Amino acid sequence: MRTTASFDLFPDAPSERAMARARWLAREGRIRDAESAYRDLLATHPEITAGWAEYFELLRAGGRAEEALRLADTACLAIGATGFSYTLRGAALIELGRYKEALAQLEQAVDADPDLALVWHELGYAAYKLGDRNRALLALDRAFGLEPHTETLKLRGRILRDAGRYQAAEVAFEGAAQAAEHVEQRTAAEHEIAVTQRYGSYAPRKPDDLSPAERWFADTGTVVLAPDPGPVAPGDETLIATFAEVAAASGWEFGQIVVAGPPVPAADELAERLGTPLKGTPAFDPAAAPLVVALRPLPGDKTWERLTAAVAEYKAGLVFTLEHPSEAAEPMLADVIGVITDAGERRARAPNPVHALAAARHPGARVAGRRLRPA
Numbered sequence: 001m002r003t004t005a006s007f008d009l010f011p012d013a014p015s016e017r018a019m020a021r022a023r024w025l026a027r028e029g030r031i032r033d034a035e036s037a038y039r040d041l042l043a044t045h046p047e048i049t050a051g052w053a054e055y056f057e058l059l060r061a062g063g064r065a066e067e068a069l070r071l072a073d074t075a076c077l078a079i080g081a082t083g084f085s086y087t088l089r090g091a092a093l094i095e096l097g098r099y100k101e102a103l104a105q106l107e108q109a110v111d112a113d114p115d116l117a118l119v120w121h122e123l124g125y126a127a128y129k130l131g132d133r134n135r136a137l138l139a140l141d142r143a144f145g146l147e148p149h150t151e152t153l154k155l156r157g158r159i160l161r162d163a164g165r166y167q168a169a170e171v172a173f174e175g176a177a178q179a180a181e182h183v184e185q186r187t188a189a190e191h192e193i194a195v196t197q198r199y200g201s202y203a204p205r206k207p208d209d210l211s212p213a214e215r216w217f218a219d220t221g222t223v224v225l226a227p228d229p230g231p232v233a234p235g236d237e238t239l240i241a242t243f244a245e246v247a248a249a250s251g252w253e254f255g256q257i258v259v260a261g262p263p264v265p266a267a268d269e270l271a272e273r274l275g276t277p278l279k280g281t282p283a284f285d286p287a288a289a290p291l292v293v294a295l296r297p298l299p300g301d302k303t304w305e306r307l308t309a310a311v312a313e314y315k316a317g318l319v320f321t322l323e324h325p326s327e328a329a330e331p332m333l334a335d336v337i338g339v340i341t342d343a344g345e346r347r348a349r350a351p352n353p354v355h356a357l358a359a360a361r362h363p364g365a366r367v368a369g370r371r372l373r374p375a
Contacts, residue, residue: 018045023054031058046078053118056088065095083113091122094129102126117147121155128159150176150185154192161196164206170196195219198364212326213355216340221366222324223359226339230350236266239322239338242351244273246336249357254317255288255374260307261298264322286310289374290317296341297321297333308333316371335366 022037038055045051052075059068072088079085086109093102103126109119124139136159144152157172170193177189198218202210210218213227225242226234234242246252256279257271264270270293271278281303284290292311298304311317318335326340326347336356339346360367 018048019051019054022051026054026058031062034058042078046075049079049084052079052084052088056091060091060095063095065092068092068095081112083109083116083119086112087116087119087122090119090126094122094126099126099129103130115146117143117149117152120146121149121152124152124159125155128155133159133163148179150179150181150189153179154189157192157196161199162207164204166196166200166203170200194221194364198362201362201364212340213349217359217362217365221362221364221368222334223336223356223365223367224338224340225336225353225356226347226349226351227355228350228352230348233346233348234339234351236264236322236338237269238351240266240270240273242353242356243320243336243338244270245353246356246360247274249353250360250372252318252372253289253374254291254372256283256285257291257293258284258307260292260294260304261301262295264293264295266322267293281307284310286314286316287375288317289371292317292319294319294321294334296323296325304333311335314371315369316375318367318370318372335370336360 018041022034022041025031025034025037035055035058038051038058041048041051042055052071056068056071056075059065059071069089069092072085072092075088076085086105090102090105090109093099093105103123106119106123106126109116110123113119120139120143124136124143127133127136127139137156140152140156140159143149144156153172153176157169157176160166160169160172173189173192173196177186177193180186180189195218198221199207199210202214202218207215207218211227213224216222216224216227223246225239225246254274254276257267257274257276258279258281259267260281267278274291276291284292284307290307290311292307294304308319311319319333320336320338321334322338323341323346324334324337324339325344326342339349341347359365362368
């Protein structure tokens with residue numbers, strides 16, 4: 001979650017020029033080079049607080065909380081015990097899961113600089129992590145009053161969504177989208193709106209009340225075919241049969257089936273059930289409303305990336321994987337999955353075509369707006 005360095009700390013023009021190279025390197029994904037550039041900057045210009053904040057954010061975003069804490073301690077030595085340096089330290093303690101210590105540090109920051117929006121934002125985040133939603137929202141209101149910022153609205157939206165207040169959360173995310181100064185910020189806010197709308201379809205239940213498969217759909221928009229408890233994990237043939245049943249009920253028709261990655265033993269059965277020809281990857285035609293099938297997502301596989309990107313670009317056909325790991329950090333590229341796996345083992349889940357069909361028809365599903373018939 002981006003928080004600290006997302007704030008505009010109003011650096012002057014010379015500092016903007018001094019940070020230009022480090023910012024460019026960070027934006028290009030050259031993290032190590034960017035870190036080196038920030039270290040060089042801070043060695044000569046320790047007074048530029050935005051430099052500390054942005055370097056801190058690189059560490060925070062990379063999950064390097066211990067290094068972030070050491071950086072905060074270095075900032076305290078370089079610029080003194082200020083509200084800003086206390087805030088950096090509090091933010092690092094949040095990332096380490098030391099929430100009570102973080103809250104105490106941030107309260108010191110409030111005493112040192114009560115008009116710093118950043119400290120109220122981080123204090124709200126710490127209170128949220130401690131489960132005190134009311135205090136979190138009050139702190140975020142104070143932060144937004146001092147410095148209106150899209151990240152504060154996004155954090156407010158997440159807190160409201162977790163509380164099951166979906167309409168209020170959507171309003172917060174819409175405000176974040178409207179206030180966004182950069183394309184990335186607007187895209188992230190629009191993604192949160194879509195997630196909130198999917199969660200809202202389960203109202204009045206809160207996110208914590210949903211099943212893993214329901215949360216999976218709400219978070220990703222991906223249909224799960226086998227979400228329910230069952231004594232035996234479903235096999236490929238069962239998942240193929242369930243997919244064919246959902247496809248028939250949904251009126252999906254495909255011009256071709258293309259297997260991405262390792263062979264899928266049940267692919268012939270799927271082709272027979274759907275009455276669709278099975279093609280090799282060289283014959284892939286995105287205009288034919290293709291069904292791309294794989295055993296599991298293949299991140300880094302160029303063929304997989306090319307096929308899934310074409311399906312999304314042409315908005316025709318869909319991507320179906322028989323399984324998907326629950327521990328994956330990024331949302332999947334598939335539109336429909338058979339079963340979720342834990343450490344490579346399929347969860348003991350029985351297929352539920354009714355649940356899958358309802359998810360597939362939701363306006364926020366990944367398949368929404370696709371052409372699912374050959375041209």
